[in-house]
Amino acid sequence: MKIKLMIRLMHRLTSIVFFGAYLVACSSVPSSRPETMVSSNDTIDMTNHSQVRSQLLAQLSEWEGVPYRYGGLTKQGVDCSGFIYLTFAEEFGIRLPRTTQSQALKGEVVEQSDLLPGDLVFFNTGYKQRHIGIYVGKKQFIHTSSSRGVMLSRLDNPYWQSAYWHSRRIGL
Template identity: 40%
Template sequence: MKKRITQMIIAVLLISVAPFMTTQTSAATGNEIVNYAKTFQGVPYQYGGSTPSGFDCSGYTSYVYNNVAGVSLNRTAATQFTQGTSVSKANLQPGDLVFFDNLGYTSHVGIYIGNSQFISATTSKGIKIASINDPYYWGKYYMGAKRVASASVASATTKTVTDGKFTDVSSSHPAYVAIKELNIDGVINGFENQQFRPNAEVTRGQAAAMVNRVLKLTPKNQSRFSDVPTNHTFAKDIAAMNEAGILSGYTSGRFGLNDSLTKSQLAVILDRAFKISAATENQVRTASIYNDVPKTYWAHDPIVALKAIDQTTVFQTSYYQVNAEASRAEFSAAVYSAVESK
């Protein structure tokens, strides 16, 4: 590499587009579960819901645990209460499941996040944080807690990849060098079983947070988006990106916190953050080099610029697929290329 990735970039992708498995105990895995769980704050409640478009309480915990730790939880709060190992209130750790009998039976479940707080899908305000000792409600209905994160640590391969050799990224993968270099430099890690999951999606909220870890912009005002609570992990980053005009929200007043980042948006964000089209002005002036990106397309210049600076061959294709979701591999290749082209 021309230069080893700077500490600023290391800070960027350490907050990954997805949580990472470590060699630490279940407490570390619990923190990863908590960090991922918090990204869904503000998602509305939906009876029977088990996706980011809407969750009920057990659908939410099941989704988080499956995507972070590879743990399959039972579908209802009552049956989830039969899993794992019982934990006393005094010994709760981040990532533990906490249960409540607010309807006269085991009817609610959430994820403990530390400091006597938990996060769950509520019927009134969707995914939100509350106190397990709330004297007006939750404190009266608290039943107990279960620890299931340790099961994933025991059953999964816990060796952390530090040499870029992920089991699902072969040396022939076009983003192999980018992923390997970023991993060797301690920038990005992977999931359980030494996987990188190169095809997993990147959300708009994650993109805002990662880009701002490079630029370190401080917003003048709090986020005003309807789907971004002021206490959300990414709230300040989103506000900063919006104020800087790097990643704005929708006209509806939403930011699209958990919406997938499209490849067109990826190119535009990198251009606004790293000025890649200005650096490749001559190439951008030429005819479109993608069959599906006409010169009149709103993101034409950033897309062409991304292809021009590409250090990985990831973007050396005939079609760009402007509306496709940006993947972890593509995001890694784009950031790597933007840094290397400087």
């Protein structure tokens, strides 16, 4: 009898822990920074929108399917703000803050109807939870899904449309 009770308690505790981890996915809790800043000598001009789109789609092909990992910054696992942080550093030579909350304060606010490749798109995905992606054009954005990893999604998907918060354009 005690064993069954212990097993039930362990299952509940495990469920609570996993649910809690899910709730903080891409939240604004600060994560550690990498020891060295990643940068590229071959950064591209952010005003060349077709080049930005091509570079972002190339980045997607390199990272697509990499699993979500809270605080992650590698191809073994990356979170949404970490993917943005790495992409802007590697592809554009721009150092952004590490957290979604801090990234949401950078750049200029831009209307959803005026989005250009490279703009950041932000979402409210739950109580005190934020999510971020990079717009690539044609109503599509790259992000790290907590269930599917790095992927391409559509802004006009009903889920993302209802969760949409705002967008920002990062200048040089």
